[in-house]
Amino acid sequence: MTEFESFVPYRLRALMDEDRTPHAIALECADKNALKRCAELIALRVLCKSDKDKPCGECSACIKISGGNHPDVYTAKSEGKRNTVKISEIRAICADSVYKPNESDCKIYIIPEADKMEPSPQNAFLKLIEEPPQPMLFILLCENVLGLLQTVRSRCAVFRLSGDDSDGIEICAAAENIALSVCKSREAELMYACAALNDRQQSLKILKRLGEIVREAVSCGITGKAQDCGAAVKELSLKVGKRGLLKMQESILNARRHIDRNVNMTLVSTVLSENLWNDKYL
Ligand SMILES: [Zn+2]
Structure with missing residues (x-):
């Protein structure tokens, strides 16, 4: 970095x-x-x-x-x-x-x-x-x-300015990739993107960033200022409704809790992928 x-x-x-x-x-x-x-x-x-x-x-x-x-x-x-x-x-x-x-x-x-x-x-x-x-x-x-x-x-x-290392480029890229994959038409792409969640500590950071992206998408949707956001935020705010985005925040939070409770990472990533895919239709 x-x-x-x-x-x-x-x-x-x-x-x-x-x-x-x-x-x-x-x-x-x-x-x-x-x-x-x-x-x-x-x-x-x-x-x-x-x-x-x-x-x-x-x-x-x-x-x-x-x-x-x-x-x-x-x-x-x-x-x-x-x-x-x-x-x-x-x-x-x-x-x-x-x-x-x-x-x-x-x-x-x-x-x-x-x-x-x-x-x-x-x-x-x-x-x-x-x-x-x-x-x-x-x-x-x-x-x-x-x-x-x-x-x-x-x-x-x-x-x-966060001052921590949560802005690491790989972490951001992985989080963006998940957010963008949610917006695509094939669920398999989202599963591949979520497979980046393998290391516990790294995954917590990716999910923190993903949560921020979703939160920004919510406020983009409210203010209608999508042009000021990054690509992932913009896509999400255009393709997923507010209810879906709020549900996604919950799903991300659940995944973080599962990681804290030492749930198997393959399971965490599979469940998150399924949840995000379903959330987007809300
Ligand atoms: Zn120069």
């Missing part, structure tokens, strides 16, 4: 891979250094000039960002007793935002401790994210996204 994969939440990576990076991203984590590094990795991924394996870490853009001197990546300065970003700084960013990027296609603004900003700078910032004068990316770093004004929050794609 690369550093990019371990820091940047899976769902955001999926969007970036599909060229659908949201223009305003709110990252939530208690660890400020993790937030900073994640923002930097996102900037690297967006501005990297390599054709593949972005961020490459070697191109001129990657080197400048890592050195903290890329002209199109700006981190807002905080000041004062509470060490927060003040309205004067947001105004300066708004003024700067009208100028074209220096050497890339997109300007990136990183706002540290965005959730600690007073309402007035948040409101000034809101206008900018509502009507950016050109393609730009805003990354808001938050200890708790609820500190953002609701109006600001609703315009951001919110991602939580």
Whole structure:
């Protein structure tokens, strides 16, 4: 797993891979250094000039960002007793935002401790994210996204940094594969996909991720915002109704319980496969 994969939440990576990076991203984590590094990795991924394996870490853009001197990546300065970003700084960013990027296609603004900003700078910032004068990316770093004004929050794609290794690429791939197989027309494909559940510890992580995918599909169905989701979430939200999805969550939870109770893994995977297949018709 690369550093990019371990820091940047899976769902955001999926969007970036599909060229659908949201223009305003709110990252939530208690660890400020993790937030900073994640923002930097996102900037690297967006501005990297390599054709593949972005961020490459070697191109001129990657080197400048890592050195903290890329002209199109700006981190807002905080000041004062509470060490927060003040309205004067947001105004300066708004003024700067009208100028074209220096050497890339997109300007990136990183706002540290965005959730600690007073309402007035948040409101000034809101206008900018509502009507950016050109393609730009805003990354808001938050200890708790609820500190953002609701109006600001609703315009951001919110991602939580998990800090555990549940985002491992194999785990995500296996979970996605199961979710996508549920949507297919042959039950055998789902059985093959569920056969990935063989190692107990690994399976618990796969099922945790699968549960997240299903949960995201439920909220996609409610908000109708399927375009902001990864492929598996999108498919599920289109092909399975809300009742089916809720039942699937139950089936996944049951499978996790069976694993905790040391039930034979072949049985766990067979039962889950059958249950998910039946759930989708609800
Ligand atoms: Zn690069």
